[in-house]
Amino acid sequence: MHVGLEHYLIVSAALFCLGVLGVILRRNLIVIYMSLELMLNAANLALVAFSRFNNTLDGQIMVFFIITVAAAEVAVGLALIVALYRKRQTAHVEDLTTMKL
Amino acid sequence: MPLPDIFFYLFAALTLLCGLLVVANPFSRNPVTSAMFLVLTIISMAGLFVLLHAFFLAAVQVLVYAGAVIVLFLFVIMLLDLKEEQRRKFKMFGVVAGLISVGALGALMVKTIWSSGLGQGLNPQVEGATKPLGKMLFTQYLLPFEIVSILLLVAMVGVILLSKKDLK
Numbered sequence A: 001m002h003v004g005l006e007h008y009l010i011v012s013a014a015l016f017c018l019g020v021l022g023v024i025l026r027r028n029l030i031v032i033y034m035s036l037e038l039m040l041n042a043a044n045l046a047l048v049a050f051s052r053f054n055n056t057l058d059g060q061i062m063v064f065f066i067i068t069v070a071a072a073e074v075a076v077g078l079a080l081i082v083a084l085y086r087k088r089q090t091a092h093v094e095d096l097t098t099m100k101l
Numbered sequence B: 001m002p003l004p005d006i007f008f009y010l011f012a013a014l015t016l017l018c019g020l021l022v023v024a025n026p027f028s029r030n031p032v033t034s035a036m037f038l039v040l041t042i043i044s045m046a047g048l049f050v051l052l053h054a055f056f057l058a059a060v061q062v063l064v065y066a067g068a069v070i071v072l073f074l075f076v077i078m079l080l081d082l083k084e085e086q087r088r089k090f091k092m093f094g095v096v097a098g099l100i101s102v103g104a105l106g107a108l109m110v111k112t113i114w115s116s117g118l119g120q121g122l123n124p125q126v127e128g129a130t131k132p133l134g135k136m137l138f139t140q141y142l143l144p145f146e147i148v149s150i151l152l153l154v155a156m157v158g159v160i161l162l163s164k165k166d167l168k
Helices: A005-025 A029-053 A058-088 B003-023 B031-051 B055-080 B092-116 B130-138 B142-162
Strands: none
Touching: A005 A029, A005 B003, A005 B031, A005 B092, A029 A058, A029 B003, A029 B031, A029 B055, A058 B055, A058 B130, A058 B142, B003 B031, B031 B055, B055 B130, B130 B142
């Protein structure tokens, strides 16, 4: 069967599901962050596919912005993780129970 | 089967396999292994971008993600010296509930995409070369572009503030 828009969208959906699975399953903050990156990448793939098959470049501009925002987000997030590690000596979500009643 | 289709299946399989190994690697729970498989995922996604004729974005993907973001991840992993991850067990209930909910989400999305017939009769012609993208970025999307530059500045200031020794 000829590869069309649906094929790319299904790859993107599967990648997004993998990212969600990582956020749910893993307990390490850094790996959770990597799963967030997977989800952002899935969105990027869907946008590029739509852009290609609808003959407009707007989707690719959007992906450009998403990549920039993701880079900024990773920098801030990892700085937060490092600050947290300095205070609590852990990067494990199960040890972060300050807000637990 | 034409050659681009073969490459599509190759890169898609590689992307999904490496993505799975980022999330759930049966052999290692080390975050460094996850980061390395994330690099492979991103590079095979750049391959998919090339197949979609988004050449500029493929280059940016490799430069920014594989080059900058992953290096940042590895730096932080090195800084934190995580060894505890190996010992902890997955909770059975969490694993089962997570797999069921994500499976349901995935099945819903795949079914919706497959039955919608979105790609029927489309004739892709657009080329994501650098010149048209740059032209659009500096005319139609000039304001968002400038806002993103301010966002990067804010992120930089925030990171410097957060990584100070005595956080007040």
